[in-house]
Amino acid sequence: MEKAILGLDIGGTGIKGGVLIKGHLEDIRSIPTPAMESQEYILETIALFIESYAHYDYVGIGIGIPGLVDTREGVVLGLANIPSFQHVELKKFLTLRFGKPVFVNNDANCFAIGVHKYGVGRPFKNLVGITLGTGTGxxxxxxxxxxxxxxxxxxxxxxxxxxxQNFEYYCSGKFFENFYNSRPKALAKQALQGDPVAIRAFEEFGHHLGELLKVILYSLAPEAIVLGGSIRKTFPLFKKSMYQTLNTFAYPTVLSQLKILISELDETAIHGAVALVDVEEDMVSV
Structure with missing residues (x-):
């Protein structure tokens, strides 16, 4: 598409937006999410934010949210960090307001299609995207x-x-906070300085992540798994233990063809949101 596409990432703390023009994201900006306000107030905040992009004459709006979505109807079923945002007819509200096609999906799904369409996942037809941050998606x-x-x-x-527990407990920032009382970024700095406790923390994290990747391989056997989220930046610290665990996978011929890649996109959430508009007509759903 040559015309502009507007992408939004709606989270519990911030609403971020950007416009894709000829394959490049432009005018990235953000505002705080009024998470404790009413559903009506939050919807109006989103609408006013979208209105600030009106001069781009975009062809559609893609939105990623950290929760479950009825993708056919564009209904947000619930967001843990925004109490009033339950069963929100987001697509209907924005379509009536702006007269543009609107597509809404889970933010982790957005990440996967975003890296496939615009990032390191482009060469692969079958891939899984995993976000490693405050949570895991x-x-x-x-x-x-x-x-x-x-x-x-x-x-x-x-x-x-x-x-x-569950995989998120061991394969996200929760692991470092619950077991080492620290955030991944701080521990990574200590590990790079040779701190043995911090080094061990990332070795353990890599083992747990390797177990998660094995489950994905048993489920789908994709060509590639792309890692995203803030913790991806510490990949050298957990790479070895992750692969050591992966090497216990039962089917070496499948494992030998797997590519594990690190997303290079800094704005994966927005890339994924705009990708919804670009590919939605071909999207497989149940």
Whole structure:
């Protein structure tokens, strides 16, 4: 598409936007999310934010949110960090307001289609995107198309039971906070300075992540798994232990063809949101 596409990432703390023009994101900006306000107030805040981009004459609006979505109707089913944002007819509200096509999906699904369309995942028809940050999210691309499943819940391996909790507990920032009382960024700095406790923290994290990737391989056997989120920047610290665990996967011929890649996109959430507009007509859903 040569014309502009508007992408929004709506989170519990901030609303971020940007415009894709000829394959490049421009005019990236953000505002705080009025998370404790009423649903009506939040919707009006989103609308006013979108209005600030009106001069681009964009062809459609793509939106990623950290929660489950009825993607057919564009209904946000719930957001943990925004109490009033339950069963929100976001697509209907914005379509009536702006008269443009609106597409809404889970932010991890947005990440997966974003890296497939604009990032390191471009060479692959079948890939999984995993976001490693405050939480853990997953998205699936099959034969070049985003697979969202019912209520955009496909790829939610984070909630699958693992050890005494679930995978998110051990494969996100929660692991470092719960077991080492520290944030990943601070621990990474200590690890790079040779701190043995910090080094061990990332070795353990890599092991847990390797177990998650094995589950994904048993489920889908994708060509590539792309890691995103803030923790991806510490990849050299957990790479070795991750691969050591991955090497226990039962099918070496499958593992030998797997590519594990690190997303190079700094604005993956917005890239994924605009990708919804670009590919939605071909999207596979249930």
């Amino acid at each position: 997953g998205g699936i691309v099959i034969n070049g198309q985003l697979y969202s499943g019912v209520n955009s819940a496909a790829g939610e391996w984070c909630s699958a039971p693992y050890l005494d």
